[in-house]
Amino acid sequence: MTELLLKNVRPFGGPVTDILIRDGRIVRIGAGETGSGAVEDGGGAIAIPGLVEAHAHLDKSLWGMGWHVHQAGPRLEDKISTERRLRRELNIDPARQSARQVALAASHGTTAIRSHVDIDTDQKLWCFEGVSATRERFRNEMDIEIVAFPQSGLMIRPGTLELMDEALANGADVVGGLDPCGIDRDPKGQLDAVFHLAQKHGKPVDIHLHEPDELGAFSLEMIIDRTQALGMRGKVTVSHAFCLGMSDRARAQSLVEKLAREDIAIATTAPASRPVPAAAELRRAGVRLCAGSDGIRDTWGPYGNLDMLERAMFIGLRNNFRCDDELDHALHICTQGGADVMELKDYGLREGAFADIVLIDAETVAEAIAARPVRKLVLKRGKPIARDGKALFTVE
Numbered sequence: 001m002t003e004l005l006l007k008n009v010r011p012f013g014g015p016v017t018d019i020l021i022r023d024g025r026i027v028r029i030g031a032g033e034t035g036s037g038a039v040e041d042g043g044g045a046i047a048i049p050g051l052v053e054a055h056a057h058l059d060k061s062l063w064g065m066g067w068h069v070h071q072a073g074p075r076l077e078d079k080i081s082t083e084r085r086l087r088r089e090l091n092i093d094p095a096r097q098s099a100r101q102v103a104l105a106a107s108h109g110t111t112a113i114r115s116h117v118d119i120d121t122d123q124k125l126w127c128f129e130g131v132s133a134t135r136e137r138f139r140n141e142m143d144i145e146i147v148a149f150p151q152s153g154l155m156i157r158p159g160t161l162e163l164m165d166e167a168l169a170n171g172a173d174v175v176g177g178l179d180p181c182g183i184d185r186d187p188k189g190q191l192d193a194v195f196h197l198a199q200k201h202g203k204p205v206d207i208h209l210h211e212p213d214e215l216g217a218f219s220l221e222m223i224i225d226r227t228q229a230l231g232m233r234g235k236v237t238v239s240h241a242f243c244l245g246m247s248d249r250a251r252a253q254s255l256v257e258k259l260a261r262e263d264i265a266i267a268t269t270a271p272a273s274r275p276v277p278a279a280a281e282l283r284r285a286g287v288r289l290c291a292g293s294d295g296i297r298d299t300w301g302p303y304g305n306l307d308m309l310e311r312a313m314f315i316g317l318r319n320n321f322r323c324d325d326e327l328d329h330a331l332h333i334c335t336q337g338g339a340d341v342m343e344l345k346d347y348g349l350r351e352g353a354f355a356d357i358v359l360i361d362a363e364t365v366a367e368a369i370a371a372r373p374v375r376k377l378v379l380k381r382g383k384p385i386a387r388d389g390k391a392l393f394t395v396e
């Protein structure tokens with residue numbers, strides 16, 4: 001039996017209390033707890049559950065590889081083909097780069113990650129195998145879910161579907177998809193293939209949908225139709241869904257109602273450069289919303305650091321959240337929202353849950369998001385995985 005007593009902490013910025021952890025789970029929360037094992041004094045820090053990175057690309061960062069001069073563009077297709085070429089030229093090794101990102105995410109308080117992983121006819125399963133190795137290597141430090149993601153298109157690259165099928169048979173958790181009109185120009189073909197794979201393997205779906213306005217709405221309705229027809233309510237996520245930020249608000253609202261009906265979740269990065277789904281609107285309609293960093297410091301662009309507290313700030317900025325209760329909602333999206341989408345069992349800051357806990361020196365959750373202090377302590381199932389902003393495990 002291993003025991004850890006977290007003393008003098010304030011769950012979500014509330015009153016000071018103690019948290020007793022035994023064998024990786026929170027057994028009691030209450031002032032004056034005593035334990036027989038190790039003790040950590042939180043010194044009045046806020047305690048929140050582990051942050052959830054619900055949309056990452058662990059296979060593709062250049063983190064730790066020196067500065068890359070970005071010249072790819074301007075179209076999505078340019079960035080995709082540039083990346084396919086540079087992967088081998090620069091040796092962007094998916095195992096090494098995903099391990100670096102796991103350490104980076106842990107240092108910021110993340111304890112679970114959903115990662116899309118490129119599968120195409122050039123890389124074949126290289127990226128999937130690299131991230132799978134990282135998942136196995138850090139299975140005590142991070143929950144990692146892998147989405148088999150046809151980044152270069154599914155219908156326009158024959159052979160990709162078979163590779164995705166193979167990845168799903170070998171441990172990929174989720175079936176990915178991508179702009180069925182914009183990239184494949186065959187929405188029926190791609191979506192039927194994606195949902196067929198999901199049915200075959202009994203896995204959920206997570207589709208990147210960058211398509212704007214009416215084009216995105218068209219694809220989204222096709223996703224909703226298939227979710228309904230196949231009884232996949234609650235098993236589908238649409239990432240980005242920029243079309244929900246369209247200027248025709250009545251049209252967007254009708255889509256949001258359909259998403260709520262089929263319990264289709266949305267994953268957002270809250271980018272400054274694109275219209276996005278409105279967090280408050282989704283919440284009112286009962287649509288689940290989670291968040292992620294997307295690709296960081298990769299051949300697509302120079303930004304990102306896998307800090308989900310910073311992502312909560314971006315959600316706040318993008319949605320004009322100024323009140324403390326709105327920032328509480330932003331944190332909810334970056335914690336419970338992601339846990340719901342990843343279907344993490346026994347998640348949360350409550351007795352009986354796994355002790356995935358982050359301590360932050362701040363008065364309130366809103367201050368933590370606004371100031372983003374280094375994370376004082378990060379626990380994964382009761383084990384410290386980061387302290388004072390640094391991961392406690394090393395990667396090369």
Ligand SMILES: [Zn+2]
Nearest residue numbers: 116208294295
């Ligand atoms: Zn993405």
